[in-house]
Amino acid sequence: MTFPATRDAAFERLDGFLPHAGADYAQWRNHHDRDGAPTTSRLSPAIRRRLISEAEVCARVIAHHGRAAATRFIDEVCWRSYWVGWLQARPAIWRRWRDDVASLTAALDTDPDLGARHAAAIAGQTGIDCFDAWIAELRDTGWLHNHARMNFASIWIFTLRLPWQLGAELFWRELLDACPASNTLSWRWVAGLHTPGKTYLARAETIRAMSGGRFAVTAPLATDAIVPPDAGLPAPMAIAPADRIEGNARIGLLVMSSDFSLETLPLPRLTAVAAPETVSADLSPLRADYGETARADAVARAVLLAGVAPDRLDNDHMVEATRAWAARHRLDRIITADAPVGPIAARLDRLAPALAADGVQLLRLRRAWDDVAWRHADKGFFAFRAAIPRLLALPVGAIC
Ligand SMILES: Cc1cc2nc3c(=O)[nH]c(=O)nc-3n(C[C@H](O)[C@H](O)[C@H](O)COP(=O)(O)OP(=O)(O)OC[C@H]3O[C@@H](n4cnc5c(N)ncnc54)[C@H](O)[C@@H]3O)c2cc1C
Known part of the structure; x- marks a missing residue:
């Protein structure tokens, strides 16, 4: 089983799956396969890193099937946006x-x-x-x-x-x-x-x-679902407003692995580009390899877009490496795609004050898709569904 690890391969996978993203998907998505063939797109590793974005996936599926026939598939893509938004506030x-x-x-x-x-x-x-x-x-x-x-x-x-x-x-x-x-x-x-x-x-x-009879499942399974203990749900926090780029300056682009769709970011003229390594000792070798291939693809595309050779930043000393990189290129600002709650956002949170101490601003460009999704994910998914038409109406590359 292979998974697309470049932007081109993700579009190819999507185009190959398009005929199945309508009625077939609604009927077969819960089956593990259909006569050995995939019943779902298997695009999740690519979407997770935004080699291809949720907006791009939905736009192509709707262009192929129309909105009504694509409902089930679009809903599933939007489950992802709902989960991300829900965690963002908690x-x-x-x-x-x-x-x-x-x-x-x-x-x-x-x-x-x-x-x-x-x-x-x-x-x-x-x-x-x-x-x-x-x-x-x-x-x-x-x-x-x-x-x-x-x-x-x-x-x-x-x-x-x-x-x-x-x-x-x-x-x-x-x-x-x-x-x-x-x-x-x-x-x-x-x-x-x-x-x-x-x-x-x-x-x-x-x-x-x-599973099409692949498993006999003769061992007994639990018949009662006893809910495990939990500290309860925290009250939702307000979503912070998005950053905006204003004025001219020497700007560097930081390519982070939560968003490799550089083609749909409105990039200003760039002085420098850097992409931190994604490898971490905690991850399986398969996951680490996939992440590095996707990063290499983003780096190659960044060269074409920005016209400058990207610098590699040491993963283990990211804050110091980024400060040194900013100083070397005499940057006033560093822009990056905003990252939702998780290890990458935590890194950006650590980086911002360290750069500010050097007089360098870190600006996170937030996609309008995320901004709308995050603001509507405060209740259950069924309430969130009401916002899906607003998401789908956004231009693919819109930022706040
Ligand atoms: C216990 C558990 C853990 C999961 N962990 C992850 C995870 O770490 N990362 C992840 O991307 N998904 C996760 N999922 C959701 C879902 O299983 C995968 O997104 C889906 O299997 C990906 O396969 P696909 O690309 O063929 O999806 P498709 O059915 O082709 O759907 C298209 C896209 O929609 C999104 N999507 C589809 N179903 C879901 C769903 N139920 N929830 C959220 N997004 C969805 C994915 O981005 C997916 O690529 C988890 C589900 C469960 C039950």
Whole structure:
């Protein structure tokens, strides 16, 4: 199974999938495959890094099928924007998850029962055929079908009685599309921590049907969904206003891996371009390789767009490396695409005051798609759906 790791390959994948993005998608999307052929686009690793944007994907699908026939596919793309917006207003959920992972990982050594059940699960030795096969598939490909993810998470939480936070951590390390919002919040949704009173309980007959009989699922699955403990939902925070570029200056572009759609950013004349390395010791080699290929593609495109050779910034010393880069090119401002809650936004948060101390402004260009989505993701998805026509009416490259 391959996933497009360049912008051109993402458009090619989308164009190949277009005929299936209408009625076929609505009918088959929950099936893991259809006579061996994919039932979904498998674009998520590319969309996650915005090698291709949600706006571009929706525009092409609507041009092919019309709005009505594409509803189901557009809704799914917008689930992503909803999750990102929802987390944006509640960053404490992300921080809490990171803290929980640290303490639960330590508990694996001190609690032998938890440690043994966790070890069996991640080794694919639970005796639950679908679960053990999905672990292997996740490691081999860096991807699982959405229906497999829901059932994997449900079995992890309710049948194996493992903490959802450690399951989300496994996905975070392994998935090529690992996304702070979609991953954390989907796990919480399955666990019953997102929508009060709503859990997702895996059922053997549904797994058999949706996997086309690939799994027998004879091992017993939980019949009760006991909602795990949780610190509760923080009150939503106001979304900060977007930055704007004003006046002329020596400007550098920082290419971050949350948004590689440089072609649809309104770029001013650039003095310098830099793209930090994306490799991190915590990630699976497959995910790290995918990220580096996508970064190399963005760097190559940046050369064509800006007419300057990009500089590489040391990942481990990003703040110091960026300050030195700004000083070398005598930059007044650095622009970058705004990043939603997650490790990249945290880096930008650390970078901004350090640059400001040197008299360099860090400006985050926010896409209008994100601004509208983030402001409408304060309740449930069904309330958010009312904003989808506004998202679709935005020009593809619009920023705030
Ligand atoms: C426990 C769990 C963890 C998940 N973790 C992630 C994650 O880390 N990153 C991620 O991108 N998705 C995540 N998802 C959502 C979903 O499973 C994937 O987006 C989808 O499987 C990607 O396959 P596709 O590209 O073929 O999707 P398609 O069905 O072709 O949909 C097109 C695009 O819409 C978006 N999308 C589709 N379904 C969803 C959904 N349910 N939620 C959010 N966005 C969606 C994706 O960007 C996807 O590429 C998770 C779901 C679950 C249940």
